[in-house]
Ligand SMILES: O=C(O)CCC(=O)C(=O)O
């Protein structure tokens with residue numbers, strides 16, 4: 202009986218695969234210490250094996266999280282013609298809504314870590330000003346960008362190429378996407394909230410209002426449902442990180458499905474590099490021949506967006 206129970210519990214365990222959780226901020230973990238080195242290793246391994254991991258990030262106070270998610274509600278309640286003011290020549294940087302995924306709607310703040318970036322977005326949405334929104338979103342983006350830099354520092358160190366870290370960070374820019382997934386209307390049977398995809402960023406940090414929906418795919422093809430909780434942030438490698446690492450870092454396919462009958466709000470901080478994306482010489486050898494020709498991160502995003510729009514249209518016209 203005991204043996205049977207053990208095997209049942211193992212079966213259940215493997216059925217509900219979970220993402221690794223890496224706590225970057227435990228007390229003993231200061232740069233230079235042995236525990237820092239092993240933490241860097243954990244981060245690298247998580248990104249190599251899963252392409253993503255969960256991390257508790259208490260640096261964003263829960264009060265600020267609440268305020269930001271409340272502001273999102275206020276933002277999406279604005280009239281459509283106001284939201285449509287959020288435009289950009291860069292793909293995915295502006296307002297997006299498509300008939301093939303009616304439950305979701307999203308907007309983008311270019312350069313949210315600078316006060317200018319957040320202010321000009323705020324001004325477009327609220328010409329009479331909305332100081333609270335601006336301050337909250339700006340502080341939030343700055344705090345999350347610190348997590349982005351920390352993760353990269355740890356991975357660069359773990360590969361022994363920390364000498365490239367400073368210039369990489371100097372050429373990094375951010376995009377904060379604000380996403381709303383509404384509740385289906387009565388009789389509406391849609392649960393599709395977008396295509397399964399990999400991000401074209403270097404790194405993405407996703408955080409939601411504790412309503413489930415995000416799923417990531419493991420290398421062996423299983424979907425992991427990401428369980429949200431207040432201060433857990435999900436750190437996800439994009440295709441640019443994969444290429445830079447010469448294929449070592451995995452970029453996980455992920456998708457959003459609507460499970461709960463609750464509105465889901467999500468904030469995704471994408472980082473892009475304006476340096477040419479190419480693997481450091483240290484990561485190229487006989488066992489790891491160069492996998493990708495050097496390219497520009499924004500070109501990758503542009504190329505993808507053309508395919509993507511085509512897919513949305515096909516889906517809308519019932520051909521996919
Ligand atoms: O809503 C989410 O959790 C993720 C959204 C996403 O994958 C994206 O915007 O690229």
Ligand SMILES: [Fe+2]
Nearest residue numbers: 398399400455
């Ligand atoms: Fe994504």
